[in-house]
Amino acid sequence: DSGVTQTPKHLITATGQRVTLRCSPRSGDLSVYWYQQSLDQGLQFLIHYYNGEERAKGNILERFSAQQFPDLHSELNLSSLELGDSALYFCASSTRGSGIYEQYFGPGTRLTVT
Amino acid sequence: DAKTTQPTSMDCAEGRAANLPCNHSTISGNEYVYWYRQIHSQGPQYIIHGLKNNETNEMASLIITEDRKSSTLILPHATLRDTAVYYCIVRGNNAGNMLTFGGGTRLMVKP
Numbered sequence: 001d002s003g004v005t006q007t008p009k010h011l012i013t014a015t016g017q018r019v020t021l022r023c024s025p026r027s028g029d030l031s032v033y034w035y036q037q038s039l040d041q042g043l044q045f046l047i048h049y050y051n052g053e054e055r056a057k058g059n060i061l062e063r064f065s066a067q068q069f070p071d072l073h074s075e076l077n078l079s080s081l082e083l084g085d086s087a088l089y090f091c092a093s094s095t096r097g098s099g100i101y102e103q104y105f106g107p108g109t110r111l112t113v114t
Numbered sequence: 115d116a117k118t119t120q121p122t123s124m125d126c127a128e129g130r131a132a133n134l135p136c137n138h139s140t141i142s143g144n145e146y147v148y149w150y151r152q153i154h155s156q157g158p159q160y161i162i163h164g165l166k167n168n169e170t171n172e173m174a175s176l177i178i179t180e181d182r183k184s185s186t187l188i189l190p191h192a193t194l195r196d197t198a199v200y201y202c203i204v205r206g207n208n209a210g211n212m213l214t215f216g217g218g219t220r221l222m223v224k225p
Contacts, residue, residue, distance in 0.1 A: 035213075
């Protein structure tokens with residue numbers, strides 16, 4: 001158990017819909033990262049927040065957005081969903097926002113778009 | 115970040131050492147070598163990291179060649195629960211903070 005929690009575990013929704021994925025970092029961790037893992041793309045970095053501020057963006061679609069709240073939990077919002085958005089979504093947390101450190105991953109949310 | 119090359123898959127007998135190689139010939143001086151693994155769609159798990167000295171922890175050992183162009187992750191006594199995809203990642207400490215995962219090595223530990 002990494003100490004990172006994600007809800008829900010599974011989500012099934014239809015194309016065109018909007019969903020929100022939630023992540024609670026390990027106690028004391030200020031950084032939250034979101035990654036997407038699809039069958040054809042592998043694990044890809046989406047976005048990084050540190051203490052409420054966006055720090056880095058990866059290959060995140062404009063239909064996707066995220067935020068980190070004052071209690072440090074984070075939400076990833078996916079809108080106008082397409083079949084290709086079906087994937088595992090992981091969040092990870094770490095103590096700091098930069099430097100050499102390990103990231104601790106949550107169990108993931110499996111999103112299925114039908 | 116430097117690109118890494120890993121074999122697509124490897125087998126190992128239970129109880130034997132698993133040696134997973136990684137080539138990173140374009141690594142630069144301030145880049146570290148990280149290893150993570152992912153067990154069957156679970157979240158990736160941090161294993162170990164190093165700069166140039168060999169490192170050991172309770173999970174594994176990391177051997178980095180003197181020229182730092184390659185490394186080997188060693189699981190000393192592989193168990194069935196070590197069956198996973200192992201990712202070798204090279205990154206510096208100011209590399210935008212994200213981890214860049216390649217294809218990894220699918221390690222199958224067999225009884």
